[in-house]
Amino acid sequence: MNNREETLIPKIGVITDVRIDTPDIKTFRVVTPDGKKAFDHRPGQCAMLSVPGVGEAMFSITSSPTNEEYMEFSIKKCGCVTDWLHQAEVGQQITIRGPYGKPFPVDDEFAGKNMLFIAGGVGLAPLRSVINYCRHYRDRYGKIDIVYGSRSKDDLLDYKEIIDEWMTDAGVDVHLTIDREQEGWDGHVGFVPNYVKELGFDTDKTAVLCGPPIMIKFTLDGLVSLGFDKTQIYTTLELRMKCGVGKCGRCNVGAKYVCKDGPVFRCDELDELPDEY
């Protein structure tokens, strides 16, 4: 018997709650069979979830590390593993390993800063972890602005939490937007990049972006035109991953491995990478 530690061998996780967020996104609560958190993590880190026989895939951990009881994953239905997970019921066991990747520098670069979070669609999932972390340690950060947009009102992730908790917090401003006019929506309508420009933020902030590639691209341009420096902007990348530890070669872009050196990158670091992500 080989007694060495092996990261590729996962732990068992149990789905204890399934929340339907949007028509194609569900949020899964996962703990170990004895009801504990599978492992500690930092905001922005990921975990490998797998369904034996179906496959393994990398997901960002949506819940904040300050949640000591469980982990949450907001998962959009888009492939084999996610299709299967969307059919899973409470009590279903899956496998989990991690945490992987470099987290957001919440205790270093972010400390004491005004924070601007910009997310589109399911891109809120990785940001929710860091947003809730910042809210938990509210006094360590300055003002918090959140810009979140989605296709429609129904596609807004964590809507209840946003309305009930984030919007009621002091010093937290939430700016919601949807792509098209919709009945029952009296908020802002328009794409996230344009909304960011309309809101015209001061440059005394650290910005964190996550969303579809096209949104990131235009929002980044927008922030730069507002006077932001690329060293003030962070984003997370997503590529195909298999091992999670920088060995299988799949997520290699330039000299970086997204699973190990990312998924969180500062935008000036991205400029040094070849345009392959």
Add this chain to the structure above:
Amino acid sequence: MQVKEYKPLIVAFCCNWCSYAGADLAGNNRLNYPADVKIIRVPCSCRVNPMFILRAFQRGADGVILCGCHPGDCHYTSGNYFTRRRMAMLFSMLDFLGIERERTRVEWVSAAEGAKFAATMNDFVTQVAALGENKRLEDLRCKK
């Protein structure tokens, strides 16, 4: 120690219109054939592509038999004529690779031939049983 009696596992692909009905008739007439024959119903014998045959062997079949309508009687006019050529070629390739030719067979069974169905299966099972386990086209991972 008790030696388990060897029973071959047979996969029979049966066309919906003739052979499956033939199998049904065999059952209605209480004609015996071994329970080791697992029937897979297909819309036409022509639906069976070579991958099906190989996958059956991979998953533990010891013999594979393909039953369709008699030539000329195909519900889709000509399906079984194509089957005839295809399977002749595939089986002769398996033979070429040294896989026992007795493990594969094509038989035409009409809806009225319940007796022929039962007789064919009995004969085929005996034939495969004589060969023993499928060792040449097995996937060890699928063995218990």
Add this chain to the structure above:
Amino acid sequence: MRKCSLDSLNSVFAKIAEAMALYLPVDGSDGRAVFSKWEDGSVLSNALNTVRSPKDFFFPQSEDLMRFKTEGKNIEIIDIRPESEDFAVFGVRACDVKSFDILDRVFLTEPCDSYYASRREHGVIISLACTRPSETCFCQAFGIDPSTPAGDISCFKTDNEMYWQANTEKGEALLKAIESLTEECTDEAVNEQKEKIRAIMKKLPLASLTTNSFGGGKTTELFDRPEWAELSEACLGCGTCTFVCPTCQCYDIKDFNTGNGVIRYRCWDSCMYSEFTRMAHGNNRISQKERFRQRFMHKLVYYPENNDGLFSCVGCGRCLSRCPISMNIVKVMKKLGGESK
């Protein structure tokens, strides 16, 4: 240093094989050399090298990682990792020995890959100095001296004798075991042979190949070079170069449902394959040019950037002789380095 006559080589092999499985290159039925387990009657191949590299012994093409049993909603994970048994690989050339340095840096850095580590700990590498390098050899471009291979034991074959030199504790132990069949000797004959080989190396057609244009930090300079389009023009997108390469280490993890449980296994993968980076919502390398570039940029720029300038190519020449369209790293290096014909 110790030596034995070539006539007694087989009895030395037999002695080693008593203690552990011994693999050595023998001529296969198709005339090409292949690493096979030694058994009485095995004859060491005279070929320069094998088609498949010895990385297979430490990082096999396919290996089972674990099993799962599922019942209802429950999953059981079964750790099936065996502790590897001792084995020795004889006849590893200098280039291939070097490839283990490259693989070690991938698999043995934290978190260490236990499958690979177990085999590395139990495997003894017995290298063999080259005596007749081929035109496809360019190991010297990467600072490898084929006349003086590393490894746990270095062997040198002369006309009548085999010389053995232990370099590590593992090697010492093995040499101890064959002490009775070998005799102590000076390294005169070996040194003489080394000089001869070094002279031949200078005459090789690829002797002038240099790595000057490559290395860490060259990403922006090389990535958008127009030559990539021409170089990758004919690439078929097969995995031959990756699979015969001693340093390619990309892998895939897949599940196989056996009908009575699931096996999770790992197998070699190739960055040349179109689905290598395909995700549910797209692919970040759509054209063969991008995939082709990734392979060579990784070997010549990305890997050295992360590993103190060590290139992820050892110049064994396997891809030169095996690529279906004869496109290879030498042509890439010459073209981008500006010394193409």
Add this chain to the structure above:
Amino acid sequence: MQKITKEQLIERASALLRDGTVNHVLGWAQGEFDYDITPAVFSDESSLTGNFVWNDFCGANFSKYLVSKCRTLEGKILVFLKPCDTYSFNQLLTEHRFDREKVYAIGIPCEGMADIDKVKAICGDGISSIDCSGEKLSVTSIYEDSPISVNTADVLTERCVNCKSKKHVAYDELLGDEGDILDSARFDEVAKIEAMTPDERFAFWQNELSRCIRCNACRDVCPACTCEVCVFNNPKSGVENKAPANSFEEKMFHIIRAFHVAGRCTDCGECSRVCPQNIPLHLLNRKFIKEMNECYGEYQAGETVGSKSPLTDYTLEDLEPGEVFDRGDINA
């Protein structure tokens, strides 16, 4: 030595580029050692004169490249076709895989291609150049003081030893003389294996196929394998696999591949040429061709455009699968 010279080909291609008949030339580019030749696209005269090569190692069949190049390249493409390549060319046209209007095909005679492994078996490693211009190959090695002379006939590739046709079945223009369809002994090896006992056959193929490393070179080079997504690459097919994880996998891959090209395979021999593990894959294809010839009448894929392959056709009197076996017994 090839009867037509490299200079003649360059001259003709240059002329066609110059007068605008074609915009690109699909040809062979010079390598490092005269035998490592890469298919390439030439778009101007200077690159032709600098890099184009035609010698005894120009084995690559360009027909398949037409499928992708017709999509990506603007304008008309000149392609050089050896007699065996013209069959693949026709077969791909039959399957509507490329736009004939975009292609200008020049047939060139071929005296057979040399196998570098066979050359090395005679001359050893260390070849620095090979001169193909004389009757015999003149091989220069760093280990020999003077060049070694090698009979071309001794080093021909298997497919050229058993060449089925020196006649071009498709071209817009022919350079040199037209050849004839040959009486080839290409099925002898198949017959030899058929004559073995099943146990021997199994042992033979077990030894050959177990060497497979699933690099997919045979598939990716094959002019008959032009599926947009191969079933073995498609995760939804259930048989996707990248490694011969089991002896079943390699058999499955090669049987299915051979079956899928059966009736469409022109026996161009590229699969065996590129196999890094020297597996005689052409024998699988030839087995199918031989079997179909014997059971359903002589058929040569690619001989004419639009012909119907035996597996997409039938007659009312076809042999039953069992009878096909029995026929085998009579032959043996």
